Amino acid sequence: MLAIETEQLVKTFDNVHVLRGLDLAVPTGQIYGLLGLNGSGKSTLIHLLLGFLRPNRGNVRVLGEHNPERIRGRVGYLPERLRYHMRYTAREYLHYLGRFSDLREPHLSDRVNAELRAVDLLEDADRMLNTYSKGMLQRLGIAQALLHEPELLLIDEPTSGLDPAGQREVFQLLSDLRGQGHTIFLTTHMLDEVEQLCDRVGILFRGKLAGELDSWQLRTTGHNVQIIVASMTPELMLRLQRLDPAVRCQGYEIRIDPNTPELQAAVLRLLLEANVSVISLKPASRNLENFFRRIVSGEPTPTPESPPAEPTPTPESPPAEAEPAPAADVAPGRPSTGETLLRELLSSEQARWRRPDQDQE
Amino acid sequence: MSTLRRTTSFITFTLIEYVRSGRALLEMLATPVFFYLFLWRGVAQLDYFFTTVGLFTLALTFSVTSALFRLGDRPQSYLVLVRRISRSSYLLGLYLASLFVVLVYYVLICIAALLLQRVAGLDLRNWLLGSAPLLLNAALFGALLMLLSPIVLPSGWRLTILALGAIALSGNLISGPMVEQLGSFNMVLDVLRTIFSTPLVPAFTGFAMAISRDYGQFGYLILIAQAALTIVLLALAVYAFSRNDLIFNSN
Numbered sequence: 001m002l003a004i005e006t007e008q009l010v011k012t013f014d015n016v017h018v019l020r021g022l023d024l025a026v027p028t029g030q031i032y033g034l035l036g037l038n039g040s041g042k043s044t045l046i047h048l049l050l051g052f053l054r055p056n057r058g059n060v061r062v063l064g065e066h067n068p069e070r071i072r073g074r075v076g077y078l079p080e081r082l083r084y085h086m087r088y089t090a091r092e093y094l095h096y097l098g099r100f101s102d103l104r105e106p107h108l109s110d111r112v113n114a115e116l117r118a119v120d121l122l123e124d125a126d127r128m129l130n131t132y133s134k135g136m137l138q139r140l141g142i143a144q145a146l147l148h149e150p151e152l153l154l155i156d157e158p159t160s161g162l163d164p165a166g167q168r169e170v171f172q173l174l175s176d177l178r179g180q181g182h183t184i185f186l187t188t189h190m191l192d193e194v195e196q197l198c199d200r201v202g203i204l205f206r207g208k209l210a211g212e213l214d215s216w217q218l219r220t221t222g223h224n225v226q227i228i229v230a231s232m233t234p235e236l237m238l239r240l241q242r243l244d245p246a247v248r249c250q251g252y253e254i255r256i257d258p259n260t261p262e263l264q265a266a267v268l269r270l271l272l273e274a275n276v277s278v279i280s281l282k283p284a285s286r287n288l289e290n291f292f293r294r295i296v297s298g299e300p301t302p303t304p305e306s307p308p309a310e311p312t313p314t315p316e317s318p319p320a321e322a323e324p325a326p327a328a329d330v331a332p333g334r335p336s337t338g339e340t341l342l343r344e345l346l347s348s349e350q351a352r353w354r355r356p357d358q359d360q361e
Numbered sequence: 362m363s364t365l366r367r368t369t370s371f372i373t374f375t376l377i378e379y380v381r382s383g384r385a386l387l388e389m390l391a392t393p394v395f396f397y398l399f400l401w402r403g404v405a406q407l408d409y410f411f412t413t414v415g416l417f418t419l420a421l422t423f424s425v426t427s428a429l430f431r432l433g434d435r436p437q438s439y440l441v442l443v444r445r446i447s448r449s450s451y452l453l454g455l456y457l458a459s460l461f462v463v464l465v466y467y468v469l470i471c472i473a474a475l476l477l478q479r480v481a482g483l484d485l486r487n488w489l490l491g492s493a494p495l496l497l498n499a500a501l502f503g504a505l506l507m508l509l510s511p512i513v514l515p516s517g518w519r520l521t522i523l524a525l526g527a528i529a530l531s532g533n534l535i536s537g538p539m540v541e542q543l544g545s546f547n548m549v550l551d552v553l554r555t556i557f558s559t560p561l562v563p564a565f566t567g568f569a570m571a572i573s574r575d576y577g578q579f580g581y582l583i584l585i586a587q588a589a590l591t592i593v594l595l596a597l598a599v600y601a602f603s604r605n606d607l608i609f610n611s612n
Contacts, residue, residue: 050443052607073445081611083436085374087381099370100444102363144440 001064003028003152003183004049009058011044018044020207021058026200028151031184033194035292036204042187043080045204046156049185050077063151071152073101076145080156082137086130090121090140093129094147101148115143119173135166142173153177155186159193171196195288203295210295213288223283224257225264230277239270252279367446371454372461374441375429379458384428388421392466400470400479410480411491411571415498418467422499423506426459430510434610442607449599456507456595463499467492490574494567497587501564504594512609513598529557563587 004026011019018041026032036042047053048060051068062071085093094112103111116122119139129137138158145153158174159167174197177184187204188194194201202212229252237249244263248255256263271278379385399405399413433455442451471488474480509519532554563586570580 047439047607050439052439052442054604054606069447072443072447075443077440077443079436079439081436084440085378085437087378096370096374097440097444100367100441100446102367102445148444 001028002026002061003030003063004032004185005059005061006045006048007059009045009048009060010056011041011048011053012056017207019048019055022204022208024202024209026183026185028183029181030199031178031182031186031197033198033201034185034187034204035191035194035201035288036187036189037296038189040204041207042189042204043156046077046154046185046187049154050075073148074151076148076150076153078138078141078145078153078155078158080160082134082141082161084129084137084140084144087128089126089128090116090132090143091125093140094144097144098147103148111147111149115147118146118176119143133166134162135169138162138166138170139173142170146177151183153182153184155184157188158186159188159190191288191292201288203292205295211291213291223259224255225259225281225283227254227256227267227271227281228252228279229254229271230279232276233274236270236274236276239274240267243267243270363445364447364450368450368454368457371441371446371450372458375432375455375458376461378432379429379462382432384432385462387428388425388462388466391421391424392470396470396473400474404478405474405480407480407482407487407491407574408572410474410483411495411574414467414470415495415568415571417470418463418495418499419502421466422459422463422502425462426456426503426506429455429459429462430507430512434510434512436609436611438609439607448603448607452507452513452599452602453595456503456598460500460503463503464496467496467499487574490576491571493584494571494587497584497591498564498567498571501587501591501594504591504598508594508598508601512607513602513605515605518601525557528553529561532558560590563590 002025004024006022006024009019009022009024010017022041022045024045034042034045044053048055049062051071059066060068062068063074065071088096091112094115095108098108098112113122116125119142121136121139121143124132124136129140132140142158145155155174158170162170171193174184174186174193178197184197186194186198199215200212201214203210232249232252240247240249240254243266244256246256246258246260246263247267248257254267256267268278268281395413395417399417400410405413433451438451442448446454471483471492475483507513509522511519514522528550531550563583566583567587570576570583576583
């Protein structure tokens with residue numbers, strides 16, 4: 001079933017076309033991220049989905065309903081700007097919003113406390129909202145959106161206007177929602193947010209859906225790989241660079257360009273032998289960033305036709321031969337080679353840690 | 362039943378916001394000032410009492426309704442409307458909240474006048490006969506203000522309604538030599554004036570009835586006409602609001 005469906009959606013304000021025939025389909029249970037430049041119509045789309053705006057042409061169906069009045073109470077909404085009724089305490093505010101959603105005592109109080117606890121505002125629940133920081137307000141925003149346990153959550157630019165600490169807090173809360181099976185529709189212009197949170201990403205450009213990517217496409221290894229390590233000795237640096245001219249070291253960063261699975265494995269083995277902790281291993285050029293840039297600059301983008309046979313390899317059935325993704329950033333490929341090798345590394349480390357115990361046995 | 366409960370919650374929510382915003386101070390101060398200026402100095406007759414209180418109630422209705430609809434015209438309201446509060450409940454909630462405030466101040470003034478014995482002959486019968494058309498006028502005026510609020514009608518429609526109101530009231534402004542200069546256009550204006558001033562008849566007659574408390578043979582029909590006109594304006598406002606794009610004032 002589709003949580004959101006739009007067909008040829010057109011919205012115009014004073015003869016300015018904001019949406020020009022948008023076709024969008026978001027299945028239930030998915031976290032869908034809609035990327036777009038500022039002013040591309042992301043908030044307009046959310047307001048159309050919520051029934052605040054009426055389309056000039058086209059159809060909108062949310063949770064299978066054409067009539068927005070029928071989805072009232074089934075949808076949670078986190079607005080872009082931190083605009084709440086500031087002359088209430090958080091507890092009072094959530095109580096009223098709960099009553100508007102038909103929640104009744106004692107369930108209402110339970111839900112309010114549960115949500116305040118979930119966003120870590122229980123201790124500040126009786127403070128007026130006008131004394132809250134932006135980060136706290138955005139956490140309250142998440143609490144109010146989830147208060148009535150909606151089937152669908154519409155989130156508009158969740159980290160907009162927040163300082164890095166506030167962004168981290170909100171990001172963490174949204175990451176926690178991932179595991180709870182909510183259908184989430186998220187709009188943003190922050191690539192990191194969608195890359196890490198979303199199952200599928202669409203790009204809104206010039207009023208239309210200019211392209212879509214699935215999470216497996218987002219996470220395929222790029223042509224280059226960047227490895228960040230916790231420590232690096234000059235000897236190790238030399239040994240790494242002797243492996244291949246493609247391996248370059250600088251400070252705590254190792255870059256393999258171009259990357260091959262063999263070379264990547266060799267580098268990781270050297271690091272393992274030298275007892276060096278790997279902090280991160282990631283594609284040096286990001287698929288989504290390139291995809292987005294291509295769309296915005298009007299370059300042609302290859303469209304993947306089907307997902308890989310094994311989008312998420314399990315330890316029981318690892319891919320036999322891991323190959324790096326082709327140069328085309330969005331072409332379907334095998335799941336992250338880096339991930340596979342990391343898993344090898346981890347299992348080898350686990351084996352190393354397990355050995356003394358086994359010896360004792 | 363759920364709709365009623367949600368709307369009542371929303372009215373309470375709006376009233377708390379109104380009081381905590383500090384905007385309520387204006388009316389809180391204006392009411393005792395009005396009482397001191399117009400009713401404190403001596404014992405007033407009933408005609409005088411209902412005339413002054415009637416006009417003050419209309420001013421109060423204007424002030425409170427404008428304030429509450431300004432509070433309702435903010436992006437915060439999206440979080441209310443995304444819930445089970447329908448657009449009509451939202452709009453009527455704002456309207457009923459403003460009417461409630463007006464009613465409270467009206468009752469307070471009347472209680473003060475009664476306790477301090479500032480009005481001669483103010484008994485329950487006279488109070489009811491004078492108050493009913495005055496309060497219906499306040500409700501009617503509030504409904505008109507709601508219809509003219511920016512969240513309900515776009516500026517083009519609001520200007521049109523104000524222009525029609527100006528035509529309806531133009532009889533007092535256009536007279537003497539000006540009428541002769543208008544020539545045949547004056548006939549057209551007369552017809553338009555008659556048409557557009559008809560809805561104002563219940564309001565003006567109601568005000569006159571409140572002062573005189575003389576309902577005559579058809580006085581109760583005026584009360585019904587006031588109520589009916591209020592309902593028509595409310596229905597128009599709810600209809601317009603339900604079809605609008607909701608774009609709240611973000612300033």
